[in-house]
Amino acid sequence: xxxxxxxxxxxxxxxxxxxxxxxxxxxxxxxxxxxxxxxxxxxxxxxxxxxxxxxxxxxxxxxxxxxxxxxxxxxxxxxxxxxxxxxxxxxxxxxxxxxxxxxxxxxxxxxxxxxxxxxxxxxxxxxxxxxxxxxxxxxxxxxxxxxxxxxxxxxxxxxxxxxxxxxxxxxxxxxxxxxxxxxxxxxxxxxxxxxxxxxxxxxxxxxxxxxxxxxxxxxxxxxxxxxxxxxxxxxxxxxxxxxxxxxxxxxxxxxxxxxxxxxxxxxxxxxxxxxxxxxxxxxxxxxxxxxx
Numbered sequence: 001x002x003x004x005x006x007x008x009x010x011x012x013x014x015x016x017x018x019x020x021x022x023x024x025x026x027x028x029x030x031x032x033x034x035x036x037x038x039x040x041x042x043x044x045x046x047x048x049x050x051x052x053x054x055x056x057x058x059x060x061x062x063x064x065x066x067x068x069x070x071x072x073x074x075x076x077x078x079x080x081x082x083x084x085x086x087x088x089x090x091x092x093x094x095x096x097x098x099x100x101x102x103x104x105x106x107x108x109x110x111x112x113x114x115x116x117x118x119x120x121x122x123x124x125x126x127x128x129x130x131x132x133x134x135x136x137x138x139x140x141x142x143x144x145x146x147x148x149x150x151x152x153x154x155x156x157x158x159x160x161x162x163x164x165x166x167x168x169x170x171x172x173x174x175x176x177x178x179x180x181x182x183x184x185x186x187x188x189x190x191x192x193x194x195x196x197x198x199x200x201x202x203x204x205x206x207x208x209x210x211x212x213x214x215x216x217x218x219x220x221x222x223x224x225x226x227x228x229x230x231x232x233x234x235x236x237x238x239x240x241x242x243x244x245x246x247x248x249x250x251x252x253x254x255x256x257x258x259x260x261x262x263x264x265x266x267x268x269x270x271x272x273x274x275x276x277x278x279x280x281x282x283x284x285x286x287x288x289x290x291x292x
Contacts, residue, residue: 001254003290004232006032007067007223009241009249010043010053011146011205012277013259021056024280031292033062040226042067042219044211044245046112046174047075047082049156065229067222069110069174070201070213070245074225083225086217087172092200094166096176096212099196101166103188105180106144109173114159116169117143123180144179146209175213182207203244204263211245220248238289240274240282242266257285 006029008014014021029039039059041050043066050066057064059077066075072086088096093109097118100107104123109116119127119142127142130149141160145151154160163169178188185208192210193202201213219241227234235254239246242262250256250270258270259281267273272289275281286292 002236003037003238003255004236005038005040005226005230005238006286007040007042007219007226007237007239007249007253008282009219009243009246010041010045010050012242012261013240013246014041014053014277014282016278017147021053022280022283024283026057028283028286028292029057032286032290033058033064035292037290038063038065038230038232040065040067040222042071042222042239042241042246042249044070044175044177044205045156046110047073048113050075065226067219067226070211071217071219071222071225072174072213074222074229076229083229085225086214086221087174088176088212088214089172090169092214093169093173093176096196096200097166097169099192100176100178100188103180103184105178105184105188108143108177108179109169110157110175110177111159111171111173113157114161115143115153115157116161116163116173117141118163144208146179146206149181175211178210178212179208185210203247205243205245218248219246220252223249223252238285240285242277255289257289 046068047066063078073082073084075082097107104120107118131140141152143153189204189210201215204210237253238255239249239253240257242259256271258267258273260276274285
């Protein structure tokens with residue numbers, strides 16, 4: 001099998017816990033591109049939060065791609081052209097909001113450069129205490145993150161809109177994200193997968209972060225788009241990831257690699273398991289399977 005394209009998840013895969021790419025990983029990915037291998041960053045993030053990493057890896061120079069928002073869009077870096085297909089209509093976003101509002105969880109409607117953010121009153125009080133305890137500035141946003149209880153997303157999503165009801169969602173969104181402490185999200189995810197399985201794609205990207213997409217909008221869908229755009233066959237692609245939103249991509253690619261820190265259900269479907277994101281797992285996988 002000759003690998004011509006490597007698709008990589010971001011959080012927990014390409015990125016270390018401090019949101020940086022190790023120098024060893026940068027070096028081997030630059031070497032792979034010099035040998036003609038195309039790179040694709042495959043993430044739940046939109047292009048605004050992916051472009052800085054693509055620039056670090058010189059992906060525009062070598063004709064790389066971004067698979068954004070779990071496959072909702074593909075961005076051709078060489079031509080600065082974005083192919084969008086699969087946004088969640090406003091009515092569906094409102095339906096999903098209503099479903100999750102019965103729990104004490106944060107609900108986020110992600111857009112290209114902004115987000116709707118809902119925190120129920122009890123959770124907002126918890127965040128006020130958290131902000132005070134950790135001496136965060138008074139303007140620190142109430143938004144959570146995939147790994148953090150509170151996270152400042154304004155650099156990537158400057159248009160932040162706090163909402164209190166579904167009717168305040170006034171436009172289509174890229175996805176819905178739901179977050180709270182892991183012990184709560186485990187049960188929420190289980191229930192949502194049972195109740196909404198015929199209407200939406202649902203998966204955990206970390207133990208506290210659940211994402212909801214329109215059905216069939218997955219990173220595997222993004223790989224299919226890349227096959228059409230590049231002419232590279234799916235069995236000539238290598239995919240690397242760690243979360244439930246990577247499962248379809250790892251199954252679709254010719255070679256699917258789970259990170260050492262991946263969820264157990266991700267490891268079970270992978271062709272191989274590499275080292276963790278803190279141990280240069282991508283480097284180890286490329287050494288082993290591509291001989292670079």
